[in-house]
Amino acid sequence: MANELLSYILALVVGLSLGLTGGGGSILTVPILVYISGIEPVLATGYSLFIVGVTSFVGMLGYFKEKLVDIKLAILFSVPSMLTVWLVRRFVVHNLPDELLQIGTFTLTKDTALMSLFALVMILSAVKMIWFSDKADSEKIEQPNYKVAIGSGVVVGILSGLIGAGGGFLIVPAITLYLGLPVHLAIGTSLLIISLNSLVGFTGDFQHLTDIQWPYLLEFSLIAVIGVLAGVYIGKLTNAKKLKTIFGWFVLSLAIVIIINIIK
Known part of the structure; x- marks a missing residue:
């Protein structure tokens, strides 16, 4: 009961992050589901896609207005990304063997590999938010590079499919640096891309997610939606760069906790 209550509190954090920064909340969802709610990693990545998809769509509506x-x-960004994330979920993730590698007494399992990749992505995301946010938010170019947008969509789709993250921590810098969008427009656009990616990715899990705990999944999503609405509102009144830096340190700390759990 205590763990369930804590997971719901953290669901608010997921929504707040998405509403404030257009990303980041998605990379919190899987660790919350795995380490707080006790859901196994592959199933948790599927849950995460649903939660993030619904939450991002609701948050996007506030920016759309x-x-x-x-x-x-x-x-343009979503088409290659959605195709890639669906293919990865449908044909890669669920077809990976439980034991990926064995060297002597060391065995690399699928769950350990997914969580290790997740921790790496979290560290890269945190570094970007803490030390490179000013660059991503301020640099603009005159001619948008749409080839880069399509390529970035494919990369985001691969990561989204593997680790159940919407990819906002990659989308926002990609469309600010390479497509010249102001940061607030980038956040709103990112939320739409994330929602499309995540919900399409979740459909690739339908034949595998036979034991979905729908009451918990919907309750978690509803609380995250409340968080994203609050995040959109607060974002209009607060210094987004400072909040992004604080959140970056939080993500980095969580990544370290995941690595410690993997080592154990």
Whole structure:
């Protein structure tokens, strides 16, 4: 009961992050589901895609009302990304053997590999948010590089499929650095891309997620939605760069906890 209550409290953090920064919350969802709720990693990545997809879509509506969503760019980015994430979920993740590698007494399992990759992505995301946010938020180019947008969509799709993260920590810097969007427009557009990626990715799990705990999944998603609405509101009143830095340190700390658990 205590763990369930804690997971719901952290669901608010997931939503707040998505609403404030257009990303980040998704990389919190899997660790919460695995280490707090006790859900096995592969199933948790599927749950995460649903939670993040629903939450991001609701958060996007707040930015859409303010005309801070670039629909054309979202579609351009999302098409290759959605195709990639669906293929990865449908044909790769669930077909990986439980034991990926064995050297002597060391055995690398699928769950350990997924959580290790997750920790690595979290560290890279945290470093970007803490030390490179000013660069990503301020640099602009005159001619958007749409080839880079498509390529970034594929990369985001692969990562989203493997680790159940929406990819906002990659999408926001990609569309600010390479496509010249202001940061608030980038956040709104990122939320639309994340929602499309995540929900399409979740459909690739349908034949495997036979034991979905729908009451818990929907309750967690509802609380995260409340968080994202609060995040969108607070984001209009608060220094987004400072919040992103604070959240970056939080993500880095969580990644270290995951690595410690893996080593144990």
